[in-house]
Amino acid sequence: MVTDVRSRPVREAVPRTTVMGDPGARGRFGGHGGRYAPESLVAACGEVEDAFRAAWADPAFRAELAALLAEYVGRPTPLTRARRLSAELGVEILLKREDLAHTGSHKINNVMGQALLAVRMGRTRLIAETGAGQHGVATATAAALLGLRATVFMGERDIERQALNVFRMRLLGAEVVPVTTGSRTLKDATSEAMRHWVGALEDSHYCMGSVVGPHPYPWMVREFQRVIGEEARGQCAAALPSGAPDYVVACVGGGSNAAGTFAGFADGPARLVGVEAEGGAGATRGRAGVLHGVRSLFLQDDDGQITEAHSIAAGLDYPGVGPEHAHLRDLGRARYVTVTDKEVVGAAVRLARTEGIVPALESAHAVAWVIRAAGDGELPSGATVMLTLSGRGDKDTSTLMEAMA
Incomplete structure (x- = not known):
């Protein structure tokens, strides 16, 4: 069953839409956006949204991220x-x-933000998808830095053409999971990563690499970028x-x-x-x-x-x-x-x-x-x-x- 974010109680009034502003609790950009997710992920996405809103309003979180971006990135x-x-x-x-x-x-900008958010939420593992491997490498890097585990899903075809980044992820300690279904590229890696997250909600944070996916990911990733x-x-x-x-x-x-x-x-x-x-x-x-x-x-x-x-x-x-x-x-x-x-x-x-x-x-x-x-x-x-x-x-x-x- 697929559920839109409208099935959840709205925690705040939807603000008037501005160009590249806050999409509100419904996660809408005009006629696009929202949260069309399996029932099991609706609450998880809501928890990520609540955690991100609290963190993004916290000067200490913003300062910690800014310091990492300056000193490490x-x-x-x-x-x-x-x-x-x-x-x-x-x-x-x-x-x-x-x-x-x-x-x-650029992938490291978003990953550092989400990795710090995962720590704040008490998660010990990052799950990610990757196509070219750069998001996977960034995820593996942040996990190594912060003492987290990392599991990266990657299409079998992309593993073949991005062998260098696969080696880098594994060198950094990440588990790279080949995806053999469909086109064996980014779309299928994303699908597998999201399915895996359903069974690992208690200890894992899904670190989405782009401005796609259910709310709050398109907005959150854009803000980190x-x-x-x-x-x-x-x-x-x-x-x-x-x-x-x-x-x-x-x-x-x-x-x-x-x-x-x-x-x-x-x-x-x-x-x-x-x-x-x-x-x-x-x-x-x-x-x-x-x-x-x-x-x-x-x-x-x-x-x-x-x-x-x-x-x-x-x-x-x-x-x-x-x-x-x-x-x-x-x-x-x-x-x-x-x-x-x-x-x-x-x-x-x-x-x-x-x-x-x-x-x-x-x-x-x-x-x-x-x-x-x-x-x-x-x-x-x-x-x-x-x-x-x-x-x-x-x-x-x-x-x-x-x-x-």
Whole structure:
């Protein structure tokens, strides 16, 4: 049986919706969001929400997280001018360097927050899903730091193409559970992780890696990732004569790095652009439906069945998008576009050879759109673009070698 959050008593009045604000007790972003979960998980999600609201209002919790992000993760991450690529394209590109955070991606921001929350709730184990492996590595890292156990579910296909991150997780002491059902990628890993959580509620916290899943996860993950956008907004104010970029661009699978980035700019003048994989374009071509406990936009067939996604980047191999992205699309506040695998590989190579930065293939989607948009005139000459480089490309070496052969 699937139950929406409306079946639970509302603990507070739903606030008036603001752009990227608190979605209220019902967890709604316009017509998206909510909590569509098995009965056994409704109370668990409510407990996570209550714990997060209390923690997020506690200055001591916020200070502890901020100290970890500064002393352990390496925040703030720098804003780097891509000088040579900018000169070639005729636009000014600023890269928000989440690839320089500890573990190599933005995932650690959210995981550190959720791991501290798990300790506060008295949990001793983290459960996570992972596609590209970066969220799994971040979860294993936080568990090792805080003395927790970690179990990470990963599709068998992703285990094959992300062998380096699988080794890193196991080196850090995490249990990596292969998922052999369905497409054997991120969607199925998420399903298995959520099923496993049902039987482990007493001692385990489900550490969702993206802005998907039942409320409060889309909101909570966005808030833990908000640090990206807030830092970038301040850095752009110092770096740009206008004080703000013309465009803010980030790759989108479920959409956590983009949500965190957009949160810092949603109330300003910048145009927000989310870049999806051509084969995994939930925001671009999805239809309203329910998957993994949330109502959002998903790739579906004519019978309403979820269809498989494809991307050369394992972290974007997801058939939908977080509910807040669906809402931003509905509002017209953010635009969502797609790029092909070929464009992604070309963008990764070009950034490497102009700036000495090898991006994760996920991040290369955002770079690919900027290259294309500058080339066809969609980006005006001289425009300023703030692009979140969500991760580094070490993990994708074998995929790139095969694609470039």
